Amino acid sequence: MEAFSFATSTALSQTSVHVRIDRLEGNQKTIPYSILLKCPDLRHRASNISNHSELYVTAQIWADSKPLTLPVQTPYKTFKSTRVWNEWLSLPVTYADLPASAQLALTVWDLSPAEDRDSNLHAVPFGGTTIPLFHKDNTLQKGRQRCRLHRFKAADGLSSSSTPWVIPPPRRNKNSAAKEDVVDEQIAEMQRLEALLKKQEMGEIPTNSTLDALVFKKMMKIRSDALKAETAAASRHQTNGDDAEEELFYLDIELPRFDHAVVFTDIEYPPPPISSIKIASDSEIRLRPPPEVSFGPEIDPHGDEDGEAGRLIRIYDPETGRGDNPAESKHRRLMRSQQTDALDRDRKPDVDTRDKINKILTYGPMHSLTADERDLIWKFRYYLLRDKRALTKFVKSVGWNDIVEVRQAAPLLDRWAEVEIDDALELLGREFSHHIVRGYAVERLKKADDEELQLYLLQLVQALKYEATGEGDDSSLARFLISRATTSFTLGNFFHWYLMVEISDTSEDQAPEHRDLFAKVEYDFMIELERTAAGRETRQTLKRQGELITILAKISKDVRFDRGARPQKIARLKKLLSDPKNELTNFDPLPLPLDPSIKITGINPNDCNVLKSSLFPMLINFQTTSNTLYPIIFKTGDDLRQDQLVIQIITLMDRLLRKENLDLKLTPYSILATSTSAGAFEFIPSTSLAAALAKHKGSLLSYLRTHNPDDSDPLGVRKSAMDTYIKSCAGYCVITYLLGVGDRHLDNLLITPSGHFFHVDFGYILGRDPKPFAPPIKLSREMIEGMGGPQSEGYARCKEYMFTAYTTLRKHASLILNLFALMGEANVGDLKLVESAGELVKERMGLGKSEEGAVREFGGLLEESVQSYTAVVIDRVHDFMQFLKK
Template sequence: MEAFSFAHSSDLNDLEVHVRIDRLDGHQKPVPYSVLLKRPDLRHRASIINPHSELYITAQIWADSKPLTVPVQTAYKSFKNARIWNEWLSLPVTYSNLPATAQLAITIWDLSPAEDIESSLHAVPFGGTTIPIFDKDNTLQKGRQRCRIHRFKAADGLSSTTTPWVIPPVRKSRRNVESEGTVDEQVAEMQRLEELLKGQEMGDIPQNAWLDGLVFKKMMKIRNEALKAEAASQSRQTNSNSNENVSKSEDDGRNELFYIDIELPRFDHAIVFTDVEYAPPPVSDIDLPSDSLDVRLRPPPEVSFGPGINVSGNGYGDPDAGRLVRIYDPELGRKSNPAENKHRELMRSQQTDSLDRDRKPNVHVRDLLNFIIAKGPLQEITSNERERIWKFRYYLLRDKKALTKFVKSVNWRAPREARQAAPLLEKWAEIDVDDALELLGPQFDHPVVRSYAVERLKKADDDELLLYLLQLVQALKYEAPGEGDDSSLARFLITRAANSFTLGNFFHWYLMVEISDFSTDQAPEHRSLFAKVEYDFMVQLEETPEGVKTRNTFLRQGELLTVLAKISKDVRFGGGDRVTKVARLKKSLSDPNNKLISFDPLPLPLDPSVMITGIYPEDCAVLKSSLLPMVLNFRTSTNTKYPIIFKTGDDLRQDQLVIQIITLMDRLLRKENLDLKLTPYRILATSTSAGAFQFIPSMSLAAAVSKYKGSLLAYLRANNPDDTAPLGVRKEAMDTYIKSCAGYCVITYLLGVGDRHLDNLLISPSGHFFHVDFGYILGRDPKPFAPQMKLCREMIEGMGGAQHPNYIAFKSYSFTAWSTLRKSANLLLNLFALMQGANIPDIKVEREGSVRKVQERMWLERAEEDAAREWDRLVEESGGSWTAGAIDWMHDFMQYWKK
């Protein structure tokens, strides 16, 4: 079967409908004097006086028996021998907006000094025709078309039109069969020649100027003879079937036969009608991101069945009577009721502060208030709950956890209500940092609220602020339109970054990555916003005593990273095997033009507390990865080595986010005196396709198991021998291994880290276990049936087995860590909420849903005892999951064939 190509009509959204009016052919009979005596107005019509009179044509689009456009008219033209317009008309509608029932109504207008009785105009219809724009196969008609003209009728454009462009053949009587044979042959010959002419115009038949001229003259002669024969045949049929009620003029109109030739645009492919898919009802005013499809509407209303109605929904008593249809009320899709909003505004404007100050809740209302305040940042507050919060706002001033709920209960777009609420923010008990971060989210755009949150952040020290800096940079996107030049958050970040080199270092590189993001997922206005903040940062930096020096430092860092990126691309795309690439890397690092062997002390962008003075060219390597990252050893100012991995061709912002969250979680656990020996190595994305991360001397579990004959315990015993300790492993190393396994099992479960196999699980000689390569997070995994927690057989075997006390200690540490982090759920959820607009792959998949996926894994709705039992079950299922071993085996098999 030959390939069939077509396009959709919806794709022609910029092309208007066109039609070319070519010529009018036909046989016009002279009007008898008897008719002119009865109709004296006919003697003055231009077409009767002169067979080549100046007619004009109008074209109009109709659909479903209604006009879709205004009519378009041909220009004035005088005719000598034939009525030929040869004019393109453009109708004011595009092909993408045409319905499938669209029709083109063409009317030829005659002129008369006497006004038309029906229209009271001097233009009277000479004839009309109606042609559908799409054929019976819903394909756009194209090329030359020959349309039948219905005399003395204007084209109506109705669905069941009385002026069709093609008249189906009339069933003939027996006595007319023989006489009509000749007519049919002439008409068929004319139609055959017209099809050949159309084929030549479409390019199917080659052209020959000399021969085509002769053929065209012959075609015109055959056409005229066919028209006369067809008109005579039409006259005989009309006379035989004439009705006594038909007037003589109308009868003569039926006997006259006219055709008009038009031409429609031609396309390279067939154009198939495609309807526009509109968003399904109900209409909702819920404010969602433009790329979000997760519209959470209220559930459909329950249908109340009356007496005698079958409650199964089949119909009224009789199952065959029809199906009962539930109608969705569009008002249920609204976020709020306009009548309730107006009522609330009126009530709050009438309430006096003096009365509300003395208002105290009873026991029942106090319990309800506590229930509302205990809700998480993602839980919705109903209108009744908002009213209750507002009513007892003065009573709640002492509760710092109630502030975010109070802010949500205020309509900040109502000026009067905002003026009442704003002074209370300063009187409220000081909120925690996690609540301040929530107030910087996308749903809070009022400058008063955001300024209050910034004032709370000002009390955080630089170390704490650094933990949230990545999210605070993203929060700049949520500033209200027009606030970019006077953003309290931007001023705060610029001021703190200008006075702290460590903060300024990371603030600078976070902004540079966003500025360099020219993908379609980064809005141009956001890129301009980050560029403006970077410019203001540099301006304020120069006002500080060390500002000029700091700017030069950032410039040198950029030059260093640019040279490393160029070398990385040369190594990656250069030919040769891995040995050749390592030799090319060493040569490039030793090249004096690159100035990498020795340079003035420079803060390492990855870790600005480390001053580097050069690179050891001989102590470098290229890893066996698809992107061939480079392992570089920097010389520090203390003559020690600082190894890093530099990588191009990959966006490290997702890995950077995961490591930042792991660093935060480590700090939260340490606050509860729970040190799980985590290894949050440093990582920094320097552009959308390059970055560096700290190299930790370690070995993958796959390599360790392979080297030590399938035993991770043997690896620990070889690096930490102690004959007096259980299992022959030094106690400190075994404790480090157990705790780090527990910590990373909990963290990777909460973050939904996927694609876990033995090659991205690493272990250091000291027993530190950790994860790398976070290409899949938030529940995404390229492998089917992957377990929720990565706890493989090799990890348990390294603890001494599932029956050893070390495994019991591991489960205890894991539940304690999960329970501890669960208490900081608001902070973690608010940080992910601030990252909703970030251009990070697994967050872009479902921006609002990404926060909810983290919330689901914290089981916030479950009590502590139920959660403990569920956690123990999850650990046991993960440890005994056969899918984990199958995934590791499949990964090893694929790696073997890639070699």
């Protein structure tokens, strides 16, 4: 078979159905006086007064004999010689939502001064036609279509439509066979020319403007003659008693064309849930007499060898597996209400039960407990009071909708061993909505210092969405964040900007109630600031920051949309920055929103630049109070919240590694999204690996040797610089693998003269990558040669650092997973496109394996990525594409 390229209809989820109403062709017969005497209103009908009256067309999608959309109609148009609309109509449904039985019902409407008896309108059907949108082979109709119009009927759109677009030819009469052969030849010639015209429109036949005009004129004459002959033939059939219509009209339409055939594809729904209810054993079944079952025809109840077919009937219940079994829930409540605290306090598990409990305690934060596991944790809750790992499992085992269980469980939270910060973050997730649980988590967060709290502030702001409704404004988390933000300007700075970004998110993915929630928290924050001693000054500072960001965003848009070349954009940027109206060259000291520890006093317009990029970001140098320059990159037209999230996770991982005395020389630069389409990030003087390799003849070692020469070293590079390069390579290889960062070409990998290696541009994360078959770990041949080669001591040390970092971060998997879980409803790029962000991180950390097995698998992926030829091809293709853009 030849190769067949096609697209599925589900892929056209953003494309609505369109149809172009072209023209109406046909011959209208004069109405006899005998009919006019019976129906005098006909003489005033528009189409009877003039052969070119103002008709209009309505289009509607039908499926399975039911209307799928509301009708749309052509605008008013006057006709001079022919009825030609040439209007595209857009129907309110996409191709992905069309069923295979979808039909397009088209009705041409006439105007009459007398109201129609059925519709009470002054519009009566001139004729209608119904065309299926999919062929019998399930491919989408496209191109020009010639539809037979059924006079005085509105298109019905039924499955067996009375207004089909094609009518089979009538049976022949022997007396008129010769005349009909002539008619058939004329129609066949017309159809042949129309098929050739379609091929020319699809690009299969070359065009010639001069000859095409002559052919089209001749074709229109052939079409007119064929239509007249077909009308005459139909009249003869009616005279002979046939039911054919006297007047023949055709409506020419055009459907959109696609590069490939579009094949109908149905939506695949997930399989039904499987019940967790255990089937009773044979011994339990034999205790009860089997139910009497009447089997249908051709069913042998004794055909199964084990005899179970005759006694066990399994029926699928769609509600099974979707929630707790009501009988089991009732049994659990009765059992727990009868248990006394005195008995449970002294209860201790045996060896087998203790093993089961220890296995439950090893479950990750995303693991759900079964009914039996919840009952087991509840039964030995007093025994587990001293184990801080068991608290989250205990909270999951409590029925927080049951007042009796809440009364028993609430006092135990205060007596439990103090949990770690990652467990407290888990208790603020979507699954835990009870105010007692969330209040306990907030009490644990109060013991964290400002520096640690800042690491989780982005997720804590998102956790406000999970606060239970119906409690009014009494949100313990909101009160806590506001109280800490008012006492620390750094926390207040980031808290304010995180809220402002969420408030400005007016997209459909941000629920209106969430915007109102964040606006209310921001208002309460401003009110609380007014009550503190330095609160008014803080509010004024935040206001000045907002004004600065607003001016920079306006300048960035002006520069970006300037039609001039890059030198002209740079000149315009300097002019706008130095404009006295903007007051940017010199102002009172102001904490930089990107990093409040830096106080800026103005901008030096002469040191600013416009970078080479599609969005033309601005490089701005701020003058600081310490008489130094602080460069930042400010850009509009891009949502930086995903990059902000990745940098926050990298900063957290850097802190976790440093706690284990492992400093991998990471470079988590500062970044702040100021709105959904603007933001700023710290500029690190560096060069991309692609530029460094191009300048130093493909050798990264030569680059390091140029900036850090040391003749005493075997590689000629200063030991501290090489050590920094090796450690930073190891750290970023592990972190980008765990986060599933994609699009890792050499232009996204940067290096500083001191040897710090780092990644930028995190537009693809969590396993998404625009390049097919990209290796999971980005450690290219050029990077390894910069360490001295694959057999060098430097590369061996790099792998040791990678394994150490990987095992260290696995120990803190719960914290990282909880941070992603709290971002579950955040309107951040790739978080919306993946089903569960935590699942990929959990899989790459190998949490279901032993440490030895996880490290072995990571090592195998490392060797596979290093030896992958695909990575080399991807880098070469990217370099070629960048060369074409120049």
